[in-house]
Amino acid sequence: xxxxxxxxxxxxxxxxxxxxxxxxxxxxxxxxxxxxxxxxxxxxxxxxxxxxxxxxxxxxxxxxxxxxxxxxxxxxxxxxxxxxxxxxxxxxxxxxxxxxxxxxxxxxxxxxxxxxxxxxxxxxxxxxxxxxxxxxxxxxxxxxxxxxxxxxxxxxxxxxxxxxxxxxxxxxxxxxxxxxxxxxxxxxxxxxxxxxxxxxxxxxxxxxxxxxxxxxxxxxxxxxxxxxxxxxxxxxxxxxxxxxxxxxxxxxxxxxxxxxxxxxxxxxxxxxxxxxxxxxxxxxxxxxxxxxxxxxxxxxxxxxxxxxxxxxxxxxxxxxxxxxxxxxxxxxxxxxxxxxxxxxxxxxxxxxxxxxxxxxxxxxxxxxxxxxxxxxxxxxxxxxxxxxxxxxxxxxxxxxxxxxxxxxxxxxxxxxxxxxxxxxxxxxxxx
Amino acid sequence: xxxxxxxxxxxxxxxxxxxxxxxxxxxxxxxxxxxxxxxxxxxxxxxxxxxxxxxxxxxxxxxxxxxxxxxxxxxxxxxxxxxxxxxxxxxxxxxxxxxxxxxxxxxxxxxxxxxxxxxxxxxxxxxxxxxxxxxxxxxxxxxxxxxxxxxxxxxxxxxxxxxxxxxxxxxxxxxxxxxxxxxxxxxxxxxxxxxxxxxxxxxxxxxxxxxxxxxxxxxxxxxxxxxxxxxxxxxxxxxxxxxxxxxxxxxxxxxxxxxxxxxxxxxxxxxxxxxxxxxxxxxxxxxxxxxxxxxxxxxxxxxxxxxxxxxxxxxxxx
Numbered sequence: 001x002x003x004x005x006x007x008x009x010x011x012x013x014x015x016x017x018x019x020x021x022x023x024x025x026x027x028x029x030x031x032x033x034x035x036x037x038x039x040x041x042x043x044x045x046x047x048x049x050x051x052x053x054x055x056x057x058x059x060x061x062x063x064x065x066x067x068x069x070x071x072x073x074x075x076x077x078x079x080x081x082x083x084x085x086x087x088x089x090x091x092x093x094x095x096x097x098x099x100x101x102x103x104x105x106x107x108x109x110x111x112x113x114x115x116x117x118x119x120x121x122x123x124x125x126x127x128x129x130x131x132x133x134x135x136x137x138x139x140x141x142x143x144x145x146x147x148x149x150x151x152x153x154x155x156x157x158x159x160x161x162x163x164x165x166x167x168x169x170x171x172x173x174x175x176x177x178x179x180x181x182x183x184x185x186x187x188x189x190x191x192x193x194x195x196x197x198x199x200x201x202x203x204x205x206x207x208x209x210x211x212x213x214x215x216x217x218x219x220x221x222x223x224x225x226x227x228x229x230x231x232x233x234x235x236x237x238x239x240x241x242x243x244x245x246x247x248x249x250x251x252x253x254x255x256x257x258x259x260x261x262x263x264x265x266x267x268x269x270x271x272x273x274x275x276x277x278x279x280x281x282x283x284x285x286x287x288x289x290x291x292x293x294x295x296x297x298x299x300x301x302x303x304x305x306x307x308x309x310x311x312x313x314x315x316x317x318x319x320x321x322x323x324x325x326x327x328x329x330x331x332x333x334x335x336x337x338x339x340x341x342x343x344x345x346x347x348x349x350x351x352x353x354x355x356x357x358x359x360x361x362x363x364x365x366x367x368x369x370x371x372x373x374x375x376x377x378x379x380x381x382x383x384x385x386x387x388x389x390x391x392x393x394x395x396x397x398x399x400x401x402x403x404x405x406x407x408x409x410x411x412x413x414x415x416x417x418x419x420x421x422x423x424x425x426x427x428x429x430x431x
Numbered sequence: 432x433x434x435x436x437x438x439x440x441x442x443x444x445x446x447x448x449x450x451x452x453x454x455x456x457x458x459x460x461x462x463x464x465x466x467x468x469x470x471x472x473x474x475x476x477x478x479x480x481x482x483x484x485x486x487x488x489x490x491x492x493x494x495x496x497x498x499x500x501x502x503x504x505x506x507x508x509x510x511x512x513x514x515x516x517x518x519x520x521x522x523x524x525x526x527x528x529x530x531x532x533x534x535x536x537x538x539x540x541x542x543x544x545x546x547x548x549x550x551x552x553x554x555x556x557x558x559x560x561x562x563x564x565x566x567x568x569x570x571x572x573x574x575x576x577x578x579x580x581x582x583x584x585x586x587x588x589x590x591x592x593x594x595x596x597x598x599x600x601x602x603x604x605x606x607x608x609x610x611x612x613x614x615x616x617x618x619x620x621x622x623x624x625x626x627x628x629x630x631x632x633x634x635x636x637x638x639x640x641x642x643x644x645x646x647x648x649x650x651x652x653x654x655x656x657x658x659x660x661x662x663x664x665x666x667x668x669x670x671x672x673x674x675x676x677x678x679x680x681x682x683x684x685x686x687x688x689x690x691x692x693x694x695x696x697x698x699x700x701x702x703x704x705x706x707x708x709x710x711x712x713x714x715x716x717x718x719x720x721x722x723x724x725x726x727x728x729x730x731x732x733x734x735x736x737x738x739x740x741x742x743x744x745x746x747x748x749x
Contacts (some may be wrong), residue, residue, distance in 0.1 A: 074522045076529070124738045131521055137736055144729040151671055153723055215593050261656070267533065274526055307541055310534040317527045318512065321519045346443050365541075373544055 004168060027267060039181055050178045054292040055191040056248045057354040061273045061284035061303050062198050063241035068270070069278035070202055071234040072214030074135045074264055077142020083261035084118050084145070085111030087156060087248035093164035103172035107188050108247030115243020119236045127231035130217065142266055149258040158197025161257030164250070177251075187248055194241055199281055201237055210234045271313050277323025303403040304369060308362070339424040346420040349379075349413040357406025359384075438683050444572050447579035448677025451634035452652065453659040453671040454586060455627030461603050462623050462667030463513070465521060468528035471629040471653030472535035477501045477635025478644045479539060482550035490553035498632035505628025509621050532649065540646045548644040572741030575637050582633065583672065590668070599623060658732045664745025673743060678728045685724035692718040 038051060060082055066072045089111045093099050126137040149156035156162070165184075166177045175182055202206050212220045217227040250256055259265065268291075276287020291309070298305040318362045320327055334340055363383055370381045371391065380387055388395045456470045474688025480500050481493035488496075508531065516527045552571045559567040590596040601621045602609045610616045635648075642648060659678055674681075693716050724728075735742060 047708070068522070072522065073488075074525055123548070125733075128740065132464075132525070132665070133661075134461075136657055137733070139654060140658060140729050140736075144726055144733065147726040147729070151718060151726075167487070174749070205434055238473055263650075267529065270526065270529065304537075305539065307534070307537040308603075310530060310537050314527070314530040314534055317523055318598045321523050341690055369541060372542070 018107030018366070019158070028192070031195075032192055035192060038188075039184055045180055047364065048184050050292060050296050052180070052187050052252050053296075054289055055187045056245055057251060057269075057272060057288035057292055058067040058191055058285050059248060060195050060242060060269055061276065061288045062195060062281075064236045064269050064273045065278055065284045066198060066210075066234055066238040066241070068273055068277065069283065070207065070214065070282075071210045071231060071236070071238075073129075073130050073231060074138075074270075076135055076139040076263065076270070077145075078138070078238075078269055079263075080142050080261055081119055081239040081242040082246035082249065083265075084246065086246030086250040086256045086260055087162060088114035088243075089247040090162040090164045090256050091155070093166060093168070093254075094162070096168055102170055102171040104177050104251065104262055105172060105189065107169070107251060108244045109164065109188055111245075111247025111250065112143075112240040112243040116236055116240040118340040119239020121237040123232045124182035125234050127228055129215045130214070130231060138149060139263070142261075142263055144264065146261040149261055156258065156261075157256075161255055164305050166254055183252055188397035190244065190248055193286070194244055198237075198241060202281060206230065206233050247424055249324055259339065271309070274315060275323055277318055277325030279322050279329075279363075280325040280329060283323050287329075290324065291319065302305065302366065307365075329379060331361035334424045337424065337427055342424045343420055346413070346417040350410050350417045353406045353408075353413070354410035355406075357403050357408075357410060360399050360401075360403030360406055362377055362402060364396070367395060367399065433566065437566045437568070438687050439680070440525075440572065440576075442570060442680035443676070444543045444679070445683060446676035447546035447583075447706050448634055449656065449672065449679060450672050451579050452631050452656045453585070453663070453675055454629040456641060457660045457663070457666055457668060457671045459624055460660065463517075463524075465513070465524040465528070466657065466660075467624075467627075468525065468653070469531040469535060470528075470628070470631055471649040471656055472532045473501050473505055474635040474638070474652065474661040475539060475644075476504065476535065476590070477632030477650035478550065478639030478648065479543060479548070479635075480632070481636040481639060482548045482644055483621055485550065485553075486540050494633070494636050495713045497636050498629040501632030501635070502625040502629030503699060504633075506621050507624030508628075509624035513624075514617070515623075532653070536649060543601055545646055546674060550639045550644040552616070552640045556645050566574030567667035572642065575641070578633070578637055582630065586630075644648055644702075655728055660742075661732050662728070662735050662742055667742070667744040670742055670744030674677075678731075681727050682724045683732070685720040685727055688720060690720040694717055697709055 009288030035055075039048060042048070042051065063082075064075070064078050067075050069079070088124075089107050092107065092110055122137075122141050126134055126141065133392075150158060167178055169177070177183055177186065204208075207223055209220065213225070213230045221227050222229070239427070243359045246256075249260065264395060272291045273284045275286075275291060276285065294309060294312075295305065298308060302308075316323060322329070331340070331343075346355070356382045366383055367381070374381070380389060448694075452470060456714060459465075459467050459470070477497050480497035482488075483497050484493040511526060512531070513524060516748050532537045551654075552569070556574050558570050561568055575591055590600065598609065598614055599619060602614065602616050606616050609619075639648075642651075655678065659674045660671055662670070662677070663674030696716070
């Protein structure tokens with residue numbers, strides 16, 4: 001949805017192209033090369049693990065955005081489709097005769113098919129309306145299936161989940177996927193393939209109608225399209241790709257548990273997608289990368305990472321409903337006008353003090369947390385390479401002062417930034 | 432027979448507790464058209480505030496003050512959060528309340544930690560009111576029933592008989608007209624949001640000692656509350672009451688009577704397959720009613736949404 005479609009109605013050829021399945025090859029080749037080269041830049045095993053997790057989240061978030069961004073349907077139980085796809089893949093892995101008859105890279109297709117099957121059953125009644133009712137049904141069905149995981153032990157494996165071994169598949173050109181790096185390339189291949197397919201889907205007439213139904217279902221119905229069926233197709237396609245993500249998860253981790261199904265993981269994927277930006281196709285990709293990094297890096301540093309992630313999410317909803325992608329795309333007109341230079345200085349003046357102020361605030365939060373929850377007698381804490389006693393007054397004064405000064409300067413320079421922003425977005429004038 | 436009576440009382444307590452949450456939620460929904468995902472979080476905040484106050488001032492001051500604080504917080508959320516997000520549409524509003532629920536849970540863990548708080552039934556009410564065939568009914572349960580019924584009657588009286596209630600009802604249906612008549616509709620919305628969350632706070636105060644005050648308590652009850660108002664019909668107060676009681680009794684009875692799926696299936700003429708251990712439906716055959724008690728409301732909701740999408744008492748579909 002990045003390209004603005006301005007068609008001249010007098011030229012039918014151009015009108016056709018807007019909806020046709022054209023693909024700008026450039027970004028995809030860049031993405032493919034980047035995926036190939038990543039393991040040579042980040043060679044450590046933990047980096048590979050993080051990247052695998054990242055790409056799986058990318059597939060899942062893109063699938064989720066087919067519903068939320070492109071179809072306008074808010075689902076609170078989407079982890080179920082990924083989870084069921086994953087569980088199905090685990091069972092195929094454990095069925096050694098069947099599993100030995102095809103190579104491992106084919107496995108996510110089965111996950112996708114199972115996810116799609118479940119989406120067809122649920123979608124049959126849940127896609128009647130969008131909005132709140134759809135959200136409620138998705139939540140109910142999600143909870144229902146998550147709760148079933150403890151009861152239907154044969155399929156969901158109860159509390160310990162289902163585990164398997166990916167190496168029993170038919171060797172793929174002699175490769176048995178023993179190494180993490182092999183799995184990385186498998187995941188990368190599937191990420192690229194699913195992303196391309198999902199992008200093409202958004203260009204098909206069905207994908208275009210999904211946008212129309214999102215914006216104005218009544219009008220779409222007057223044009224002769226059944227809003228319900230359009231929603232159903234989006235839902236089923238989304239279920240398929242969520243299932244693919246589940247299959248990739250099964251290959252990567254070789255275990256699936258109740259955690260893959262529950263509302264918490266459905267919430268995480270909503271968070272990821274919205275953080276990245278639902279308005280653009282590449283939004284969820286950014287969201288998945290940023291969120292996975294925040295999760296892994298921040299959770300090593302602090303116990304409160306979920307608190308920060310939650311605050312970030314809420315701030316995004318309140319102030320930047322376009323998400324990170326929306327924030328980036330806001331600057332495209334400025335770039336086109338060639339006025340990016342005018343913004344650099346005001347940005348530095350506002351954002352650097354604001355960042356320092358927010359870090360100061362985080363220090364205060366961390367100190368409060370340490371003060372309340374550290375073991376008794378443990379007064380030492382380390383923040384930003386400084387070790388101090390959290391029970392004395394001095395660190396509190398310093399942190400509070402940093403916060404106040406940083407945010408104060410940011411607040412003072414904000415009007416100048418706004419002015420510069422307006423100026424930069426105006427065509428012509430002195431530059 | 433006696434067991435049935437005990438279960439009826441237990442189910443009534445659960446149902447009325449659910450109703451206190453769903454009443455506020457359904458009012459807020461019919462007002463703003465948005466489901467407040469954080470509603471159960473305000474219930475949790477109510478319990479935690481009451482615990483903190485009860486340490487210093489005792490249970491009764493907690494019952495009085497905690498809902499007030501929760502109500503003010505709720506009004507603040509409406510004024511500074513929801514009203515801002517409202518311009519972006521319904522889906523961002525839902526997402527906002529969802530994020531708020533996550534954040535409140537983290538915040539509670541941040542302040543009070545992850546363990547259960549020692550928030551107990553007050554001494555005055557810590558005795559057995561009466562007993563039925565050896566099953567003692569604690570006085571606190573009776574107290575809970577009376578508080579909830581009192582609140583329900585009060586709410587019904589205010590909404591249907593007083594001038595304030597009339598204006599609220601008018602503002603629900605024709606906000607623009609009411610505004611043109613000189614009433615401050617945004618203020619009414621804020622007030623209703625505050626009262627709704629305060630009700631959730633009351634529920635938290637009286638449920639905290641019984642169900643436990645821990646960071647997961649919002650999550651445990653949260654989705655059941657949504658199920659309740661969907662079953663009852665979105666925006667219907669009577670529907671919320673009926674659905675709450677239905678769910679309360681359904682889960683209580685399913686938990687106390689051990690009905691096996693195989694008994695039901697045998698009863699309707701399907702015989703149990705031999706060598707059950709190899710059968711792929713073995714889990715289905717061995718399911719018992721206490722196992723599925725907690726998911727019965729969800730099954731009911733899915734059925735209701737398929738066969739009567741407007742809910743039991745709802746007037747409109749969305």
